Every structure is written in C-alpha cells, then in structure tokens.
Amino acid sequence: MDLHFFQLQAITLNQNKSYPIFHFTEELRKTAVNCKWTIIGKPPAMLDCHVAEVYGKETHDFNQQVERNKEYFKEEWRFQPTLQEWNLLKSMVKKDLQEGATQSGTLSQVFGSKAISNTPPWFYTEKGVDMAAFFQKSPAAKQYAIFIVESFQQFKEQLRSVQNKAVFDTLLQAQKLALEMAKNFGLQGNQAILSASNAVFKLTGYNILEILDQKQLICEPQEVHLSPTAIGNMFKISAQKVNKSLEKAKLQESFRDAKN
Numbered sequence: 001m002d003l004h005f006f007q008l009q010a011i012t013l014n015q016n017k018s019y020p021i022f023h024f025t026e027e028l029r030k031t032a033v034n035c036k037w038t039i040i041g042k043p044p045a046m047l048d049c050h051v052a053e054v055y056g057k058e059t060h061d062f063n064q065q066v067e068r069n070k071e072y073f074k075e076e077w078r079f080q081p082t083l084q085e086w087n088l089l090k091s092m093v094k095k096d097l098q099e100g101a102t103q104s105g106t107l108s109q110v111f112g113s114k115a116i117s118n119t120p121p122w123f124y125t126e127k128g129v130d131m132a133a134f135f136q137k138s139p140a141a142k143q144y145a146i147f148i149v150e151s152f153q154q155f156k157e158q159l160r161s162v163q164n165k166a167v168f169d170t171l172l173q174a175q176k177l178a179l180e181m182a183k184n185f186g187l188q189g190n191q192a193i194l195s196a197s198n199a200v201f202k203l204t205g206y207n208i209l210e211i212l213d214q215k216q217l218i219c220e221p222q223e224v225h226l227s228p229t230a231i232g233n234m235f236k237i238s239a240q241k242v243n244k245s246l247e248k249a250k251l252q253e254s255f256r257d258a259k260n
Contacts, residue, residue: 019050020110022089022123032088039081045123049112054129056138059113063122069135077128086120167206174200175208 024039052062066073081089093110108115124132133145178196187195197209228242235242 019046019054021046028088028092031092035084035088036082037085039079039085039123042079042123043076043125045079045125046129047112047114048122048124049114051124051129051132053112055133055136055141055144057136057141059121062132062136065135065137066122066132072135073128073131076125077131078122078124080120080122083118083120087118090115168211171200171204171206171208171211174204 021044023044024037024042026040028040029035029037048063049059052059055062057065066078090107090111094107097107097110114121130144130148133141133148135141175196178199179192181199182192182195193209197207201207228239232239232242
C-alpha cells in the first residue's frame with residue numbers, strides 16, 4: 001500500500017506534524033484477492049481522526065458535526081471501508097512496519113487513535129477535508145475556512161482577469177480588421193472608426209468605444225471624398241476637365257502656376 005505524508009500548510013498546528021494520505025490502488029487487490037474491495041479506486045483520503053486533530057476536535061464530535069450536515073458532502077468526498085477492508089488495511093500496514101517496508105514509525109502514527117479500533121473509520125478526501133472546515137466550531141477550522149474563501153475569491157479574480165484580457169485582445173483584433181475594411185470602402189476618420197465599432201458590436205455584443213471610454217469619437221457621418229479621376233469616370237470625362245470645372249466654380253484652387 002502506498003502511503004504519503006503531508007502537512008496542511010494553511011493551518012497552524014501546535015506541533016509540526018504530518019498525516020498519511022491513503023491511496024487505494026489495485027495493489028490492494030493483489031495483496032488480498034479474496035476480499036470484495038469497495039474502496040479501490042477511491043480518491044486519496046485522510047483518516048477522520050487525523051482531520052479532527054488538524055481542526056482541534058475530538059473524532060466523535062468531528063464526525064457527528066459532519067453527519068449533521070451530510071447533505072453538503074458528496075458521496076465521493078468521504079467514505080467508509082467495510083470491516084473486512086479495515087482489518088486488512090491494518091494488518092498490511094502492521095506487516096510493512098515489522099518488515100521495515102513502510103517508513104512511518106508505528107501503527108499509531110499511521111492510524112492515530114483508530115489503530116486499536118475495530119470500527120471502520122471515515123476517510124475524507126481533500127474536498128471533504130475542505131468542506132468539513134465550515135462546520136467545525138474551532139479556531140483552526142475557522143482559520144482554514146476563511147483561507148478557503150479568500151483563496152477561491154482570488155482564483156475567481158485571476159480567472160476573470162485572464163478571461164477579460166482574452167476577450168479584449170479578440171475585440172482589438174476584430175476592431176482592427178473592421179477598420180481596415182471600412183477604409184477600403186472609402187470611409188475616413190471617425191466615420192471609419194464608428195463603422196468598425198458598430199460592426200464589432202453586431203458580431204460580439206461588445207462596444208469597443210464604450211469599453212475604451214472613447215464615445216466622443218462618435219460624430220455625424222462624413223461626406224465621402226472622391227478624386228477627380230473618380231468623378232471623371234462617373235461623368236465619362238477626363239480628370240483634367242474635372243479639375244478645370246472645379247477651378248472655374250472656385251471649388252478647387254490651381255497650383256499649376258505656383259512657384260517655390
């Protein structure tokens with residue numbers, strides 16, 4: 001059986017202690033083939049007596065408080081082995097200790113107060129350990145519950161920041177593409193910006209001008225500026241004749257005679 005030891009860093013303990021996390025792997029089946037294992041494949045878990053000690057509670061009181069609020073605990077967050085499984089687990093660890101295969105000291109260091117108990121204990125997964133903190137009236141449990149809430153809030157803020165940045169980057173790319181298309185259609189200045197922003201808004205539901213607080217860029221539609229060549233093509237005359245007509249109407253000045 002694979003035993004791992006760890007320390008709950010978020011909780012200040014009176015003594016620097018670590019507790020075993022049990023991994024119920026297929027190795028158990030190989031060790032006891034005649035047992036109808038129900039805990040194989042369960043998530044890694046801690047003994048109830050160890051979780052209770054971490055939170056400064058008696059094991060009985062700890063489990064009783066959890067039982068009163070069991071609707072908050074999913075089935076996979078805590079579980080009990082059968083009596084046969086529990087006795088096999090203890091005998092396996094005892095054998096490993098005697099043979100020096102497990103570097104964990106004594107049976108009581110592995111199983112705590114449950115070492116001499118014939119009643120199967122509850123095992124708590126990491127999620128079960130976290131949830132239990134909210135129902136234990138002890139300083140350590142309150143401290144850890146606050147830590148969980150603050151950590152989750154920090155995680156949400158970080159996630160929101162990443163999501164917002166991704167959305168903003170996408171909007172900027174869409175705005176850039178829409179602006180290029182607007183200019184290709186002959187729009188200029190604020191009119192091009194407004195047209196591009198409207199296109200992005202229709203596609204994404206986000207108004208880039210409002211996000212950037214640049215609503216002052218919105219203005220009355222601009223007139224489309226056409227070159228003399230474009231005007232000539234419309235009326236089937238040369239650009240030269242267009243220029244002369246504009247000069248004659250004083251809509252355009254001639255710089256042909258200007259000297260620098």
